[in-house]
Amino acid sequence: MSTDFAVDENPYGPIFSIENFNKMVSLPFQRPFGLWVLISVVIFIVLYLRRPKPQEKVIPSLMFIIKDNKRAKQYSFFQKLMANLLFLLQLFSILGLSLVAAAPFVKLKYDVTLENTVIILDVSASMQSKEKGISRFDKALEQAKKAVSGRNSIILAENVPLIVLENENTGIALDVLSKIKPRAATTNLGDALLLAKDILGDKPGRIIVISDFIATEGPDIGVVKTTLSSEEKIVDFIDVSNNASNVGIFRLEVSRYNTKVYVKNFNNEPKERMINILKENKIVAQTKVNIARNSIENFIFETPAGVSKIKIEPEDDLSVDDIAYIATPPKIKNSVLLVTNEKEKSNLELALEAAKDIDLNVVRPPVLTINTKKEKIEPYKQDIIIIYKIKKNEIVPGTFVDIEEYVEKGGNLIITAQDDLRDINMRSLPSVELKNKINKATKVCVETINQITKQFEKERCFTTTPSYFGAEPKKGTITFASADDKTPLIVYGENKKGNVVYYGILDDTSDFKTLPSYPIFWSSLINFMIGIEDIKNFNFKTGKIMTINEQKVKTPSAILTTSKLLMDEVGIYEFDNKKVAVNLLDEKESNVNLPSKVEARKEREKLLERESKEHDFNLELIILGLVFLFMLTEFIYIKRRGDI
Numbered sequence: 001m002s003t004d005f006a007v008d009e010n011p012y013g014p015i016f017s018i019e020n021f022n023k024m025v026s027l028p029f030q031r032p033f034g035l036w037v038l039i040s041v042v043i044f045i046v047l048y049l050r051r052p053k054p055q056e057k058v059i060p061s062l063m064f065i066i067k068d069n070k071r072a073k074q075y076s077f078f079q080k081l082m083a084n085l086l087f088l089l090q091l092f093s094i095l096g097l098s099l100v101a102a103a104p105f106v107k108l109k110y111d112v113t114l115e116n117t118v119i120i121l122d123v124s125a126s127m128q129s130k131e132k133g134i135s136r137f138d139k140a141l142e143q144a145k146k147a148v149s150g151r152n153s154i155i156l157a158e159n160v161p162l163i164v165l166e167n168e169n170t171g172i173a174l175d176v177l178s179k180i181k182p183r184a185a186t187t188n189l190g191d192a193l194l195l196a197k198d199i200l201g202d203k204p205g206r207i208i209v210i211s212d213f214i215a216t217e218g219p220d221i222g223v224v225k226t227t228l229s230s231e232e233k234i235v236d237f238i239d240v241s242n243n244a245s246n247v248g249i250f251r252l253e254v255s256r257y258n259t260k261v262y263v264k265n266f267n268n269e270p271k272e273r274m275i276n277i278l279k280e281n282k283i284v285a286q287t288k289v290n291i292a293r294n295s296i297e298n299f300i301f302e303t304p305a306g307v308s309k310i311k312i313e314p315e316d317d318l319s320v321d322d323i324a325y326i327a328t329p330p331k332i333k334n335s336v337l338l339v340t341n342e343k344e345k346s347n348l349e350l351a352l353e354a355a356k357d358i359d360l361n362v363v364r365p366p367v368l369t370i371n372t373k374k375e376k377i378e379p380y381k382q383d384i385i386i387i388y389k390i391k392k393n394e395i396v397p398g399t400f401v402d403i404e405e406y407v408e409k410g411g412n413l414i415i416t417a418q419d420d421l422r423d424i425n426m427r428s429l430p431s432v433e434l435k436n437k438i439n440k441a442t443k444v445c446v447e448t449i450n451q452i453t454k455q456f457e458k459e460r461c462f463t464t465t466p467s468y469f470g471a472e473p474k475k476g477t478i479t480f481a482s483a484d485d486k487t488p489l490i491v492y493g494e495n496k497k498g499n500v501v502y503y504g505i506l507d508d509t510s511d512f513k514t515l516p517s518y519p520i521f522w523s524s525l526i527n528f529m530i531g532i533e534d535i536k537n538f539n540f541k542t543g544k545i546m547t548i549n550e551q552k553v554k555t556p557s558a559i560l561t562t563s564k565l566l567m568d569e570v571g572i573y574e575f576d577n578k579k580v581a582v583n584l585l586d587e588k589e590s591n592v593n594l595p596s597k598v599e600a601r602k603e604r605e606k607l608l609e610r611e612s613k614e615h616d617f618n619l620e621l622i623i624l625g626l627v628f629l630f631m632l633t634e635f636i637y638i639k640r641r642g643d644i
Helices: 018-024 032-049 062-101 136-147 170-179 189-200 221-230 347-354 399-408 517-530 620-641
Strands: 105-111 116-121 151-156 162-168 205-211 234-239 247-254 258-265 271-279 282-291 296-302 307-313 323-327 334-339 358-363 384-387 412-416 432-438 442-446 461-465 468-473 478-482 488-495 498-503 539-541 544-554 559-567 571-575 578-583 612-618
Touching: 062 620, 116 136, 116 189, 136 170, 136 205, 151 170, 151 189, 162 170, 162 189, 189 205, 189 221, 221 234, 247 307, 247 323, 258 271, 258 282, 282 296, 323 571, 334 347, 334 517, 347 358, 347 517, 384 517, 399 412, 399 488, 399 498, 412 517, 468 488, 498 517, 539 544, 559 571
Parallel strands: 116 151, 116 205, 205 234, 334 358, 334 384, 384 412, 412 498, 539 578
Antiparallel strands: 105 612, 151 162, 247 258, 258 296, 271 282, 271 307, 307 323, 323 578, 432 468, 442 461, 442 478, 478 488, 488 498, 544 559, 544 571, 571 578
């Protein structure tokens, strides 16, 4: 017969487990189990209490005992103290070493706000908006100067965030802040916050973002703030937005011929503005516009050569978008010589006449010095010569010798295809080796996208031709367009100092001459050969970073030497022997009436109140130092006693 009975298990687990010991020991030790080493203190005390057995000795004189007894009574306290002192020194040394094994520490509070501070400062265009003469940026600087602490870093939240100070003291931080100016660019607070996180690393500290929060690029700042908060980073937003009124230029379309300006009223009431076009600070055109609330007006004017300025009057709370600059190549007109025996005006001649940037002279061989207007000209001082539908028997011997010399000295030549082109001796001028004519319809498709062919980028096969010449491009040439069988039809090459283009589309049979793209193509080709850049290479938006050959650059406010140019000011920049215009042209930055997109507390006292945290301070080194001091004292005492 067996008897079953229940045994109650200990609900608290094993009595002598390490876990229970750590719970029992409430002292702040990193390794509480190391306190078991304190047993050595008990062993030391037991050994110290053991005394040797007294020895009996016979002394012949009582007087010695009496004198010695008096001395003993006189110094008994001191001797007893010395004996106990040695004991205490050894005891404290063993006790200290035992505590070190347990890694003691204390929790100390520290003020996060007085340690590392990262200030993210919005320097975008909208921060220049004023209210009662005080700009948002002025308010931001004031808040930033109040926020500096022990160690400071400063980030400028441009479209590409820029670190201007890292881990420096209060004095240096205040000095840097006093030199910062707002830019005419967009802002990127999200990437600036991530950059601040990298600066802090594992160090305690605070990130303070000072902005109007109306527009920002990069990651969502709310999401980034939440992420940083989860990593125990303190992130505060200071909103310096204000009530502002603005009418500004937010879009500009510049061509070689005309410029179209878009002006927007960002207010809830209609505004009237005077728009002036200035050349060398003189008004050359003027118009008055009435703009309805939250509406856009545009106007067109002829693009002046060189540098000009558009100005809206009167100025409002945001002046940076009241001005826009325009830059064009200094030379507007290109002199073109069309050599042709066509009696009627061809499509090519009509296209060249219509181009506002071309000064056209038409001559009919054999005479090249008198144009069709009976005016005397110098044929070989023209920017470019075009050979188009000439008659072989009308060409004076030596004409192409002169043209060849003109090209070799730096002239530009375009040779167009015609049925008897192979019969005309053009010496070394053509950029292709011509072969037999191919009587087969083909598409004409772009091979190289550049200034000339970019209009055909979306539809690379831009025309057809029923016949064409077989051709082999010469070494060092570039094929711009070709037939279905890759026969080159438009080929560019160099001839010493000059340039030569072979135009292999037969206009008589091709439909290209009737297309809207035809005159644009010829204008672009001429500008390309003469070396006139696209008008877009003279006009930029702020925020662009341009890589250039290292050189001196004149900005709207300074002269600097650089190979990477950040265009963050509105105005004229001079580099590479040319002048370019840079404008804000950002609707979001101009819309300073927008409410802040974040809930940012404006009361600094509440926002930047001190915030304390606890951290563990290890006592091991201090205790080891005390142990060393005890042992040193013991050594000195023993040495003076004469034991060593």
